[in-house]
Each structure stands twice: as C-alpha cells, then as structure tokens.
Amino acid sequence: MLYLQLDVPLMRFADPTQTMFRASLKFVPVSTAYGCMLSAVGEFDTTRHYGVRMSTGFLVTPTPSLRLRTINRFKTPQSPYAEGPNKAPAKEEVLTGGVVIVAVDSRGETSSPTLEDRLRAMLLGEPVKRTGLWSLGESEFAIRQCKEVRSPMWAKMLSVDTKGEISTPVVVKYTQQNLCSYAVVKSISTDSIEYDNMIPVVDLHHDT
DSSP states (O other), X not given: OEEEEEEEEEEOOBOTTOSSSBOBOSSOOHHHHHHHHHHHTTOOOTTTTTTOEEEEEEEEOOEEEEEEEEEEOOSOTTSOTTSXXXXXXXXXXXXXXXXXXXXXXXXXXXXXXXXXXXXXXXXXXXXXXOOSOOOSSSOSSOOOEEEEESSOOSEEEEEEOTTOSEEEEEEEOOSTTOOEEEEEEEEEEESOOOGGGSEXXXXXXXXX
C-alpha cells in the first residue's frame, strides 16, 4: 500500500450531469487519479496497470470558486471552430487550495513492475520521461508537491459501498460509444483504507 499526498493549487473535475454551468465534482474521480499516476511515471498505455486498486480523498478540502473563461464549441457548423458563435464566455467552477491523498495498492496487478513499484521508484529520484505539466484534473497549474505519507491521516477517502451516494468513473474509454466503467462508493473519514474497500481499476467493457 502506498499513500501519496499531493499539494494541488487548482483543480477541476467536470460534472457530466451539468451542461450550462460548468460545475466541478467535489471528489477526485478514480479515473482521474489513475491517469494522474500513469502520467507521474510516464506511462502512455492506459491498460498496463489494470488490476491496481485505488482510493482518493481530501486531507485539506479545497475551496470552490467561480471564474469566467472563454470556451470553444461546435454550435454553428458554418463558422470556423473557436470563432464567432463557436466561442462564448462561460462560468466555470474550480477547486483551489486542496491537499489530495491517493492510495495505491498493486496486489491485484499482473504487470511488472507494478504501478506501486514505479511510483516508489519515482519518489526515490528515478528519472521519468513525461510530456507537459504534471497536473490533476482539468488544470493549467502543475502539482506543487508529491510525497509519501504513512496513512491518510483521517482524510475523507472514497470507499466501495453498493449503497453509497457517489458514483465515480473508474475507466474511461474515448471511443465512439464513450464507454465508462463506474463504481459506487461513499466518502469516509479514516486513517487507514482497507484493500477490499479500495476501488479496482478494471474495464467493464473490455469485450467491446
């Protein structure tokens, strides 16, 4: 089990249920955290570490705020993209000042080295080749700091619960069907997340 503490100055997790107002989810989706960890170790194959279990949470809850930005869209086919009616101002919700905990456990992986092994090697200074900024979610700001901690320190972590109030995406496939695998979870305050309560990163649509 590896617990990583991420100091994230600004983040946003698009809420798929909102259209006009660009709201942010108030938790870190497992799919986003998985992508962030792959980026950390410079991995481009999103399937390589399927089987890893993860959980996310906030040690310091971020503050929601609004900003006005220009968004590009395909509203009028006759006009060029990002010009005229195909660009417009929009209010967007962002989360600032948060400290994120990501729990990673690779016991269920078949890949070697595992994601947990590669993250530990990164923390020890092993060189990593990656492109662009290392950020979390939709953000133009890089993660300020990443370090290993011994426990979540009573962070609010996501835990598997079939009666939970949160549905988090786990694997997102950008295909014509835009298939996505979800897990039903709840947020709990804990200083230790059990392996069986962590969310397995598996593709429920692997046959498509």
